[in-house]
Amino acid sequence: MTVSKKCILLVIDSLGVGAAPDAAEYGDINANTFKNVAKAVGPLVLPTFNKLGFGKMTDIDGLEAKVLESVVGRLAEKSLGNDSTTGHWEIAGLVTNKAFGLYPDGFPDELIYEVEDKSGHKFIGNYHASGTEIINKLGAEHLNTGALILYTSGDSVFQIAAHEDVLHLDELYKVSEIAREVCNKFNIGRVIARPFKGELGNFIRTYDRKDFGITPPGKTILSHLHGHGYKNFGVGKISDLFGDEFIDESIHTEGDLDGLTRFQSLLENPKHDFYFINLVDLDMIYGHREDPKGYYEGLKLIDKGLNRIISKLEDDDLMIITGDHGTDPTDGKTDHSREYVPLVAFKNKIKGKYIGDRSSFSDIASTICNFFDIPDIFDDGNSFFNDIQNK
DSSP states (O other), rough: OOSSSEEEEEEEOOOOOBBOTTTGGGTTTTTOOHHHHHHHHOOOOOOHHHHHTGHHHOOOOTTSSSOSSSEEEOOOSSSSSSSHHHHHHHTOOOOOOOOOOTTOOOOHHHHHHHHHHHOOOOOEEEEEEHHHHHHHHHHHHHHHHOEEEEEEEEEEEEOOOOOOOOHHHHHHHHHHHHHHHHHHHGGGGGEEEEEEETTTTTEOOOOOEEEEEEOOSSOOOHHOOOOOOOOEEEEHHHHHHHHSTTTEEEESSSHHHHHHHHHHHHSSSSSSSSEEEEHHHHHIIIIIITOOOHHHHHHHHHHHHHHHHHHTTTTOEEEEEEEEEBOOSSSSSSSSSSSOOOOOOOOOOOOOOOEEEEEEEEHHHHHHHHHHTTOOOOOOOOOOOGGOOOO
């Protein structure tokens, strides 16, 4: 049965729009993902981003600094940490006051030995690295010995890379599940299975990546909506970050084009109330690899997809667009950057408005509560629902 109205929450992974108030604590005072991409390759031609008001958030070469068709602002993160898990949780209303464990110098022997013992697989690597760099560096040893490649980043992630000819995907997931149980003791945010294929010197990471996250330790907009009888749909890595308990249906995707295409098909006959979507390519493929030109190509793909989504929205629908952190591809490092993220709220016939900088991602969760007329239980949120009324 088609729903009467729906809310679409789309997270463009890594799309930061300027250094956050506490960026200095993270070494990111000059970070500005969107602006610096434009500075490197601009002017940008992104008509949908332009009409949605992204140029009002920060100086972006090629985009106008005015609000045309949406309510626009920026959100600062209140949670400790700087990764996808804390970002998505806070968007969903759950602020993290205890930072996940970081291991920039590699994971402790105690952790490694336990995972090796329980899984029956040995590891090589165990240091901070870019995923593409470490599989190229250790790929030959991995192919020869069968030992799995382990690495981390500036985030709380335990990443396991394996060639599909060395370890079957199902077995890689099993090893990752074992690692997830052990990593819980060390408060590590995510275990990430990183399968790859190809020949030595020409390895390619596949879209069979899977994140094994910690279960959220409190209520989120997903659990809250579920408890009030609304149906949730996750697209991309949402179920990896939140688990499946409160998601009625979900799909994993093979990149942003696949995600946008499959979501657009869902809008032909929508049967869920809340759609939570993650588009990961800007972060995974371009941001971490310091590739501003590729980042722009990814933005152009999303720009076209957003335009198609907007054309399918009914008058009672609400679409919110945001990010979960920055990953400035021009800052000389491959880790996430502490930035404001975009806030765009779009409804048909809405009066454009700029609502400035706000102090928590969880403003989104509070607004969604108001949209569905359920109690706002998120103390850190400050709803902008009144700003999106068609007045």
